[in-house]
Amino acid sequence: RKMMETKDYKEGIREYDTLLAKIIHMVQDAQGSKAPVQQLVDRIAAIFVPVIIGIAVLSFVAWILLDGQNGFTHGLLALVTVLIIACPCALGLATPTAIMVGIGKGAERGILIKDAESLEIAKKIDTVVLDKTGTVTTGSPVVTDIITAPGADETAALTLAAAAEKQSEHPLAKAILAAAEQRSITVPDAEGFKASAGHGVDCTVSGTHIVMGSARLMREQGIDNPLEEKAAALSADGKTPIYMAADGKLTALFAVADAIKPDAAEAIRLLKEMNVKLVMLTGDNSLTAKAVAAKVGIDEVRSEVLPGDKAGEVARLQNMGYTVAMVGDGVNDAPALVKADTGIAIGAGADVAIESADIV
Numbered sequence: 001r002k003m004m005e006t007k008d009y010k011e012g013i014r015e016y017d018t019l020l021a022k023i024i025h026m027v028q029d030a031q032g033s034k035a036p037v038q039q040l041v042d043r044i045a046a047i048f049v050p051v052i053i054g055i056a057v058l059s060f061v062a063w064i065l066l067d068g069q070n071g072f073t074h075g076l077l078a079l080v081t082v083l084i085i086a087c088p089c090a091l092g093l094a095t096p097t098a099i100m101v102g103i104g105k106g107a108e109r110g111i112l113i114k115d116a117e118s119l120e121i122a123k124k125i126d127t128v129v130l131d132k133t134g135t136v137t138t139g140s141p142v143v144t145d146i147i148t149a150p151g152a153d154e155t156a157a158l159t160l161a162a163a164a165e166k167q168s169e170h171p172l173a174k175a176i177l178a179a180a181e182q183r184s185i186t187v188p189d190a191e192g193f194k195a196s197a198g199h200g201v202d203c204t205v206s207g208t209h210i211v212m213g214s215a216r217l218m219r220e221q222g223i224d225n226p227l228e229e230k231a232a233a234l235s236a237d238g239k240t241p242i243y244m245a246a247d248g249k250l251t252a253l254f255a256v257a258d259a260i261k262p263d264a265a266e267a268i269r270l271l272k273e274m275n276v277k278l279v280m281l282t283g284d285n286s287l288t289a290k291a292v293a294a295k296v297g298i299d300e301v302r303s304e305v306l307p308g309d310k311a312g313e314v315a316r317l318q319n320m321g322y323t324v325a326m327v328g329d330g331v332n333d334a335p336a337l338v339k340a341d342t343g344i345a346i347g348a349g350a351d352v353a354i355e356s357a358d359i360v
Helices: 007-032 036-066 071-086 089-106 116-122 132-136 152-163 171-182 215-220 226-235 266-271 284-296 307-319 330-337 351-356
Strands: 125-130 142-148 191-196 200-205 207-211 242-247 249-257 277-281 300-302 324-328 340-345
Touching: 007 249, 036 071, 089 116, 116 340, 125 132, 125 307, 132 277, 132 284, 132 324, 142 152, 142 171, 152 171, 152 207, 152 242, 152 249, 171 242, 171 249, 207 215, 215 242, 226 242, 226 249, 226 284, 266 277, 266 284, 277 284, 277 307, 284 300, 307 324, 307 330, 324 330, 330 340, 330 351, 340 351
Parallel strands: 125 277, 125 324, 277 300, 324 340
Antiparallel strands: 142 249, 191 200, 200 207, 207 242, 242 249
């Protein structure tokens, strides 16, 4: 009883009720929505039903007029026969009933379909575009290797890296912070923090200018990269290399690995059996992207794609005549989820991705 009276417990219950209420409301709205095919059926039914009833009544009247002795009996049989064979009510009921049952069954399995139109379009999908981190992989990466430049200290490099990534929301940043926490490193605060989507971060830590991110960012900053060969070997193993430069000099290379979801390969195999074209989009470098794709059986990969370009990739496929479903989980996937014919969000992903998607 004491626990139930606490503020945290009450807020937790309210949050649960709110989430559950949203899910119920979403399913109810979807079950009550009309698919494009149902709108066509409704227009046909508006003409078909009165016509059939009219024919049935005419049949009844005709038998009464033409068969005086048994006219009523034969007329009644004819009326019922016309109504049963033509079954005008079924035409109007079949589509909404199928949609209601289908969306309800999806909800039972943890698939929330937001409207009937997205359910109808899903049948026509011939291309599925997959985000990598958090979709094909678990989205919980860990630091596997730390390689320092000659003369650099590993603990000092990790301290600066964790400080630089402290304000970032990227999953790879969380992996570096977790590595610092495991070593009980006190992480200082960074000043002038700037994040460049798809590239990396720029800040100052204890008077040292830190730049962290991809090889592309290092090239753009004019920083020499003596660790490129080692990064290539890590990438070939499916790891993501993150470079760190201190005061314009490359100091360390962090390798971050994100485990592939246990059922990803099986899901991709099933999609291939359905003759669905599969494309993986990622901001990772080409070697890492291809290594992950090879493990799960994806043949087509678009690597080093900036967040703002994902929607463009979806549009490119649509312009080629494909009906595209985009599957993603992050904030940077939201534009592509909206652009796709059907946007599918991972339920454990960012709120904006879930709100942008047609199916969750």
